[in-house]
Amino acid sequence: MSQPYQVVQAYDRTLIKEIPADDAAALEAKVDAAFRLIKNRDGALKPYHRSAILIRAAALLGERLDTFARLIAQEGGKPLTDARIEAIRAVDGLRNAAEEIRNFAGREIPMGLTPASDGRWAFTTREPIGVVAAISAFNHPLNLIVHQVAPAVAVGCPVIVKPAAPTPLSCLELAALLCEAGLPEPWCQTLVTEDNALSERLATDPRIAFLSFIGSARVGWYLRSKLAPGTRCALEHGGAAPVMVDRSARLDRIIEPIVKGGYYHAGQVCVSTQRIFVHNDIKAEFVERLASRVRALRVGDPLLADTEVGPLILPREATRVSNWIDEAVAAGAQLIGGRRRSETTLEPAILVEPAADAKVSQLEIFGPVTCVYGFEKLDDAIEIANSLPFAFQASVFSTDIEPALRAAQRLDASAVMVNDHTAFRTDWMPFAGRRQSGYGIGGIRPTMNEMSEEKMIVFRQAD
Template sequence: MTNPSDIPTHTHHVQEINQKENATFDVLSATNGQVIAKVGVSSTEHAEFALSQCDALFKNRDRWLSLEARVGILERMVGIMETRREELAKTIALEGGKPLSDANVEADRAIQGVRKSIEALSSEAGYVVPMGMYANSAKRMAFTQKEPIGVVLAISAFNHPLNLIVHQVGAAIAAGCPCIVKPAANTPLSCIAFYNIAIEAGLPNAWLHVVTAANHDVASLLVKDKRIGFLTFIGSAKVGWMIKNQVHDGVRCALEHGGVAPVIVTNNANLTEASASITKGGYYHAGQVCVSTQRVFVDNQVAEAFIEQLTTHVKALKTGDASDPDTDVGPLIRPSEVDRVEEWVNEAINAGAIVSAGGKRINDHFFEPTLLINPPAQVKVSTHEVFGPVVCIYTYNTINEAIALANSLDVAFQAAVFSNDINECLHCYRHLAASAVMVNDHSAFREDNMPFQGLRSSGLSTGGIKHTIEEMQIDKLMVIKSDSLL
């Protein structure tokens, strides 16, 4: 078991102004509930200080960071992160409960994400606007250049406590935007580590502020402030849409919610590959992923064989301490989530769902990897994002029936289809209501530069390193009139 003293010391460094009369809140291990760190509670005074500093920086264009300066900072950040990779991974596992094997992957992705920010800047360019085609634009030339949109407010989530910060804050640094970030109260240590790395790499202190709080009061004040130019939020749809309704007029928003992700397995699928892939897609990080595979629609002709294979995989998963390299499924982020998942699973069972694996809580921190067969359409595991280690199997007779079921909810994010028939794959790609369709891969696949976009109630705007940087910038136009032009 990892002890609080094992946390890398650099994650304890918090801005002094971040504390309200020395008030702190406890950061708890997701694995056992033990206190692993104490972090200062941000005050309204700190929020105002952060806003005023960021606003003053943005308004004084002579103080903007040049492209060369931003690239240099990001390059140095990569170097520092590489030397601290193991420490960063341990912090991810300790505070968030992500199994160490997956935490190592997240640390690598975070480093790659900063590299991708540099790559995005290397190809960043405006464009020429054609002039002179008609008399009203004669003797003119026009072009655009990229400029930062304004102060970024980033409200992040617990499930990828480092990589999501890279997507939100790293992108802001690359775009040239001063940034205020509020990490999830359950997982602030990875964000604080990232802050310290950025400052060590040469980012001026005033350009980045970490707001840590165990409640939403300070975040609410920040959200409503007119000095914010861009809001990036990752979390529940309920909170995200509420926040969007509170922001000041003209603030550009990027919201990333959940998807209750559907996967279709046809009778032409390789069941061995499909069952192994869906096991990873459904139980990675105990299902606490916005595109986690949750609803699997299986052709009746192969359902029995597929369920048998998937059940074998699920029962073989090792649940336990996130710091154990052999752990497959870690804890849920807090005991209240175990209570909720237990309630939803019991509702489904009482309504007629068959339990093929799991189905019970282990203790206050863990829930068994669970596989439910044909839960009724109206129960919560069929209609809401579980955000827990639960996958549901539904059988179907025709591919169009499966697509209709997959599209039946007011969510749309990533989906997947398993089939060796290219026509079936293309048919699903065309007709599934999703921003991305994986073919012969699970719904939770993500490469950090690809567009990542929730539709309907699942979100707003497009994520992915390159796309987020673009969202945080404007195309500023210059039109030159000269008699020397045609």
């Protein structure tokens, strides 16, 4: 093991815990152990065993919601109320994976459709793809791990999960909980490290059959280019989620969901509402109402029950977001809020009409900032919204069906929410970025498909 490192609270940078870090020797031992498991077919965990483990793990997690919520708030900075919701979702994710095992099966392939295929019977089965490497992100330090680990357990893949360096504790606790629920340790191992080279070695090891990566597009696409031949992957990155606000939208009903979508977890969400396009007829009133609600958001210590917006994960991230805001203001944008309160905490900000080439208009902010742009024609706003090289979720607010359908059909997004914010998600729905925003499909069932392979078996009837 290498030297230990310190895990600190996102809000005030005080020490939570000092934990041992893994080194190259530990990584080799973990990959070797996982690979030996997948090669030993006689030792594979039976479906009923995997289901029972996941059900038991869900029950144990349900009993410890408050403990996990506090840990999420401490290491990740997510307000306690939202952290508890994350823990509840993690319970549901484990249950979803257990339930999917009942329906996880192959299919019959029709035979006898040609003379050459006559007298044969064919069907498919699904097999675990092999060892899974899961590299995760900080912003949902429990639920993201569940979405990577639970499908692997469900299909029978050994998994080595590397949590984000600032937020390893939730991952370690979940791995221990799975072990307590009956999962033998080599089936779910953790790699705790701040060494990016060691993470890359995990992802690119030829014994890895599948890489599940959640994080920055730059790192994800780089790792994909370095994978060993035959290794499959799924990448989940981010975007700059657009919202269309039609002139028919009811302002008294849309401000709250837009604020939730834009400032939930201080905007550190891959589908956080970022670019808000508002019809010019209602733009002034929209900005006024949005500003009033944003100013009222309670900002501060995520461990306080009434906090709505907590810190950014690292001081350098708060500095980056502040610099982007300053750049937009220097180029002519109107700023509402945005003052830096501490090393990691920013007041929620609104930028009105930032320049088209400003970073806040072109890149994922990943901070508590939304941008408002006026438009006359919906199609023009949609064209601007679709102009970036990434696309994930989008939304449209309208009481008229025609503009709602037009936006839903024309927005370049994997999912379009009508009269709801861009960050809406349930744990059983497919979840995927397009273009530079991702590769493959997330969600419990889609990930189970990704982590398994279909094998066809053909019987020939004797003459």
